[in-house]
Amino acid sequence: MDNEIRILGIETSCDETAAAVVCNGKEVSSSVISSQIKLHEKYGGVVPELASRAHIEKIYPVLKDAIARASILPEQLDAVAVANRPGLSVALIVGLTAAKTLSLVWEKPLIAVNHIHAHLQSAMLEADALELPAAALIVSGGHTSLYDCRNCLDLKLLGATIDDAAGEAFDKVATILKLSYPGGPSIEKAACNGNPKAIQFPRSMLGKDSLDFSFSGLKTAVLYYCQGNDMKAPSRVNSMSENEIADIAASFQAAVIDVLVKKASRAAKKIGAKTILLGGGVAANSALREALEEMAEASGRKLLVAPRKYCTDNAVMVASLGYYKYKAGMFADMGLEAKASGEDSI
Ligand code: KG4
Ligand code: ZN
Numbered sequence: 519m520d521n522e523i524r525i526l527g528i529e530t531s532c533d534e535t536a537a538a539v540v541c542n543g544k545e546v547s548s549s550v551i552s553s554q555i556k557l558h559e560k561y562g563g564v565v566p567e568l569a570s571r572a573h574i575e576k577i578y579p580v581l582k583d584a585i586a587r588a589s590i591l592p593e594q595l596d597a598v599a600v601a602n603r604p605g606l607s608v609a610l611i612v613g614l615t616a617a618k619t620l621s622l623v624w625e626k627p628l629i630a631v632n633h634i635h636a637h638l639q640s641a642m643l644e645a646d647a648l649e650l651p652a653a654a655l656i657v658s659g660g661h662t663s664l665y666d667c668r669n670c671l672d673l674k675l676l677g678a679t680i681d682d683a684a685g686e687a688f689d690k691v692a693t694i695l696k697l698s699y700p701g702g703p704s705i706e707k708a709a710c711n712g713n714p715k716a717i718q719f720p721r722s723m724l725g726k727d728s729l730d731f732s733f734s735g736l737k738t739a740v741l742y743y744c745q746g747n748d749m750k751a752p753s754r755v756n757s758m759s760e761n762e763i764a765d766i767a768a769s770f771q772a773a774v775i776d777v778l779v780k781k782a783s784r785a786a787k788k789i790g791a792k793t794i795l796l797g798g799g800v801a802a803n804s805a806l807r808e809a810l811e812e813m814a815e816a817s818g819r820k821l822l823v824a825p826r827k828y829c830t831d832n833a834v835m836v837a838s839l840g841y842y843k844y845k846a847g848m849f850a851d852m853g854l855e856a857k858a859s860g861e862d863s864i
Contacts, residue, residue: 522542523541523596523597523841523845524539524540524541524547524588524590524594524595524596525539525543525595525596525597525598525599525629525840525844526538526539526581526584526585526595526598526599526620526626526837527539527540527599527600527631527833527834527838527840528577528581528598528600528601528613528616528617528833528836529600529601529613529633529636529831529832529833529835529836530573530577530605530609530610530612530613530614530616531601531603531604531605531606531609531610531613531633532564532605532606532609532659532660532831533553533554533555533557533564533569533572533609533831534551534552534553534554534830534831534832535551535552535554535572535573535576535577535612535613536549536550536551536552536580536831536832536833536836537550537577537580537581537583537584537585537833538550538584538832538833538837539584539585539587539588539590539595539837540837540838540840542841543838543841543842544643544644546834547587547589547590548583548584548585548586548587548588549584549832549833549834550583550584551580551831551832551833552572552579554568554569554572555699555700557569557572558699559698559699562689562690562692562693562699563686563689563690563699564606564659566606566608566609567608569606569608569609570606570608570609570611570612573612573613574612577612577613577616578616581616581620584833592620592624592626593624595624595626596626596627596844597621597626597627597628597629597840597844597849598617598620598621598624598626598627598628598629599617599630599631599836599837599839599840599841599843599844600613600614600616600617600628600629600630600631600836601613601631601632601633601636602614602630602631602850602856603630603633603856603857603858603860603863604633604634604660604661604857604858604859604860604861605633605660605856605858606858607856607858610857610858611856614854614855614856618854621852622852627844627849628849628850628851628852628854629840629844629848629850630850630854631836631839631840631843632839632860632861632863632864633831633836634656634658634661634663634798634861635670635673635839635864636835636836636838636839637656637658637797637798637824637835638654638665638670638673638795638797639670639797639838639839640797640824640825640828640829640832640834640838641795641796641797641801641823641824642670642795642822643824643825643828643834643835643838644825645822648793648822649792649793649820650667650669650792650793651666651667651668651789651791651792652667652791652792652793652794652795652822653665653666653667653676653782653785653786653788653789653791653794653795654666654667654673654794654795654796654797655778655781655782655785655794655795655796655797655810656797656798657683657684657685657796657797657798657799657800657801657806658683658684658685658798658799658800658830658831659685659686659689659700659799660683660685660686661678661679661683661798661861662678662679662683662684662685662731662733662778663675663678663679663861664676664677664678664729664781664782664785666785666791670839670842671842671843671846671848672864673864674862675861675862676785676788676789677728677729677730677731677781677785678730678731678861679730679731679732679733680730680731680732681732681733681734682732682733682734682737683733684731684733684774684778684800685700685701685702685798685799685800686733687733687734687737687774688700688702688705688771688774688800689701689702690737691737691740691767691770692704692705694737694740694741694744694753694755695708695740695744695755695763695767696755696756697763697767700799702799702800702802702803703802705767705770705771706771706803706804706805708763708764708767708768709764709767709768709770709771709805710764710768711760711761711764712761712763712764712765712766712767712768712769713764713768713769714768714769714772715769715772716765716766716768716769717743717765717766717769718769719736719739719740719769719770719772719773720735720739720773721736721773721776721777721780722735722777723777723780723781727784729781729784729785731777731778731781733774733777736770736773740766740770743766744758744766771803771805772805774806775803775805775809776809778806778809778810779806779809779810779813782794782796782810782813783813783817786817786819787817791819792819793819793820793821793822794810794813794814794819794821794822795822795823796810796821796822796823796824797823797824797829797835798824799829799830799831800829801823801824802826802829802830807823810823848864
């Protein structure tokens, strides 16, 4: 017997089928991700039925690969952790069924993990020390949420998007600008050559104390801009120069970042945060990372950002959070369900 606690993590909440083995919450023994980007590309967003079918096809090879790469035998695992909420129910259910089956057959405890909280875990993965409390900003394709984090199992939801998530806005604006899918990376690339001050797009703050977000008005403003303020007019995008597209991308990105940074700053002040945590797919954005770093530095706080490879969906973050739930004895039973919502349930 050794002292290592090895958790198998399973993630199928949206469009990545992923499995990972993580030791003692931090050491990554294996991480396997099968991405469905190619499958959903032509629709400009994730199609739930297609996602579910692809998860069913990939879950077994992905799991097999994760165990093989970790060079361990199933009996050396201590538990099976699975993201069971929030996400697409038809996608979550695939990972959950696999996790329950393995838990039963291998006689290992089952651990339920909140996908959003797992994103937050990515930001703590490589940190040597974490000063608490922390204001945690999770920005992904499906969620934009702010938490008061006292530790990874003590999180209070402070605010969330009331319409589109930040990543969703990137994806939709990329479709408007006829840029490739997923929109985040292609807007970031286009924005590099643009002027972020070229167009003053709206920043929806929802009142001076609100910690909620709204990005649908910004998306509509970009659409209006591309149609010359006439919703019935055809889009001018095809006749725009690359520079003009770059300016729109840069101005849109600046508007999103402005709101995210201001709200994160508000949350940090409100809870007296010592640290700011950033995770989720949009956290891969360099301009956002830089703007938050500046804000954190100016306010004497530390910024911890998820490593780029663990910003978008992965199972390392699920296994890592699973470890802390294992240590706390927080196990699930075979009645565990997949849930589409549940940002605030530990
Ligand atoms: O966390 P994630 O993999 O999935 C969800 O849990 O939703 O995030 C995917 C989202 C997509 O909307 C994608 O466009 C966005 O993250 N994203 C980015 C960047 N890379 C991915 N957004 C802005 N800049 C990026 N570099
Ligand atoms: Zn995610």
